[in-house]
Amino acid sequence: MHRGKGMKFVGDSRIRSYEKNRIPKDYSEYPGKTEAFWPNFLLKEWMIGAIFLVGYLILTVAHPSPLERQADPTDTGYIPLPDWYFLFMYQLLKYEFASGPFNVVGAIVMPGLAIGALMLVPFMDTTKERRPLKRPLPTAFMLLALCSMIYLTWESVVNHDWDAAKAQGEIVEEADVDTSDPGYEVYMNQSCVTCHGENFEGTPAGAPLVGTGHTAEEVKDIAVNGIAEDGQQLMPADAFQGSDEDLDKLAEFISGITNQK
Incomplete structure (x- = not known):
């Protein structure tokens, strides 16, 4: 082909002009500090998630959930107990300021404030600093929430009558009764x-x-x-x-x- 008037440039409409932006950036200049989200970071997340999922399934098979007797809505003596991850809420409702006439405070107001504070964290802490000591407010709120949950859970476990709970939920074989006796x-x-x-x-x-x-x-x-x-x-x-x-x-x-x- 000769250079000159007969030379034409033809564009292919099937190739998008911004296709090159899909190529991951070269992060070799920042080793260990950042990487491409796809596939590097996301693959690591999937691998960690798979490990935890397999471990959780193994624990589920090795320690099946304990079963109690059939639920009886007419049994007013039965005291229900939530799972361990809700024991702190269960303990909170035992205190005078969060139970009885103030039950709304313990069941709605206090949990609502905690969840609301958690949702506001991104707006309260806009700094790019990652060290906890440089982020006093989020660190203080997180430590307060963590210590409160640990303390309330511990109090619930210590003060609960586990022997009575086991007895009231124990599966007992029903007797063969002659109701005409x-x-x-x-x-x-x-x-x-x-x-x-x-x-x-x-x-x-x-x-x-x-x-x-x-x-x-x-x-x-x-x-x-x-x-x-x-x-x-x-x-x-x-x-x-x-x-x-x-x-x-x-x-x-x-x-x-x-x-x-």
Whole structure:
């Protein structure tokens, strides 16, 4: 081809003029300080995320979530407990200034202020400094929030009755009950059902009856004299308020429940 009038330049409309901007910048002049988001930084993030995900799945398989008995909305004695990451909120609602008539303060106002402060952090701290000592306000807020969560979680764990919680949520096999038995009617009409439950599974106020092995005579003695252990009255005396005939029916019925396995 000869230079001159016959030379023409043809552009290809399929190639965008800004296509060259997609090429990652050369960061070799700043080693270890910055890098291209794609694919260098994002690939590292995915790798770390995959490691944590695999570790979490292994923990889930090795330690499955504990199950409690079937939820009973009529059981007013059951005390629900949130998961560990909400224990600090659970503990906060126990204090006088955040419970009762001030429940709105502990449940809405204080968490709302904390979340609002977190959302305002980018606007409160516009400095490019990365060292914590050079960023006093964000560092102070973060340390305050962290210390508060640790303290409240610790207080919740220490002050909670874990043995009682385990007992109230324990899965107990239901007894095979003959509801036509006269003793069952006595059981339902007396205060027994309040403490020991409709299915004899027990409540925080009374022990389960299935599998205890008590005889009819022992049941009668307990119903009349109660149970005391280490100076503590576990079951009050004269809990049964009825005739001797009803007591015999109840004792025979309960002894059949207590000897089931």
